[in-house]
Amino acid sequence: MSLKTIALAAAAAAVTLVSLPAAAQFAKSEDAIKYRQGSLFVIGQHFGRIGAMVNGKAPFDAKVAQENADLVASLAALPWTAFGPGTDKGAAHKAKPEAWTEQAKFNEHADKFKAEAVKLAAAAKTGNLDNLKAAFGPAASSCKACHDAYRSR
Numbered sequence: 001m002s003l004k005t006i007a008l009a010a011a012a013a014a015v016t017l018v019s020l021p022a023a024a025q026f027a028k029s030e031d032a033i034k035y036r037q038g039s040l041f042v043i044g045q046h047f048g049r050i051g052a053m054v055n056g057k058a059p060f061d062a063k064v065a066q067e068n069a070d071l072v073a074s075l076a077a078l079p080w081t082a083f084g085p086g087t088d089k090g091a092a093h094k095a096k097p098e099a100w101t102e103q104a105k106f107n108e109h110a111d112k113f114k115a116e117a118v119k120l121a122a123a124a125k126t127g128n129l130d131n132l133k134a135a136f137g138p139a140a141s142s143c144k145a146c147h148d149a150y151r152s153r
């Protein structure tokens with residue numbers, strides 16, 4: 001395979017990955033609810049592994065940090081299409097009605113998190129713990145801001 005072929009295949013794969021969430025359709029509301037809960041749970045697991053390093057609860061391992069931050073940055077695309085119309089009912093969940101009635105504001109929170117996740121991955125790529133710490137705070141704040149506004153206790 002030529003380098004150009006490999007580059008084209010990689011670009012096609014990247015486009016597929018990025019366009020997947022936009023194409024996501026759910027057979028029923030319950031599936032959307034499970035999907036967003038599942039994806040947010042997995043994001044939390046990988047984000048938490050970085051948090052443990054940042055907070056000194058786990059030894060800093062640059063490779064582990066980078067792997068987890070890359071996952072968070074990719075997975076950050078997933079939950080939002082599962083908050084579509086009608087998915088406020090269908091199974092137990094903690095999202096407030098405002099997630100549907102204030103869609104523009106809700107989407108701003110999602111976009112903010114996605115942007116912070118990209119910055120976190122860039123920081124992790126440097127292999128420097130101080131850079132990771134500097135990017136982790138704003139990323140965690142973006143999680144919290146959305147949870148405070150749109151997740152009930």
Ligand code: ASC
Nearest residue numbers: 044047048051140141143144
């Ligand atoms: C996490 C996690 C969240 C955020 C939030 C930040 O590790 O699971 O939801 O950080 O607690 O305040």
